[in-house]
Amino acid sequence: MSLESVVGEQDRAISVITASELLHSVHRAGDDRIRTRRQAFVEFLISSIEPLPITTSVARAHAEIWAQLERNGEVIGAHDMWIAATAVSHGMEVATANAVEFERVPGLAVVAL
Secondary structure: OOHHHHHOOOOOOOEHHHHHHHHHHHHHOOOHHHHHHHHHHHHHHHHHOOOEOOOHHHHHHHHHHHHHHHHHOOOOOHHHHHHHHHHHHOOOOEEEOOHHHHOOOOOOOEEEO
């Protein structure tokens, strides 16, 4: 399933946290060919879709999400909370292969890939 088949022509963005995760995968590559291929993909993506920064609005959403998930005993990964907060603060959905984790976030629309 491709991203296009799921989200169509909707506006797209990535969190700066997602950009960091993608860049991390470049640095983790154990093989030069794989590293070069990953870097080309990540740099193309980052130049095509400007990552959304962490702003005060995102920080406020993050704090609220974090507190709600703690109250419910359903805390998710730290990076995923920042990605969710970015989406919530911008009124966007999260398209992810990790829907189970993101579906715990109150008020977040999740598109399972």
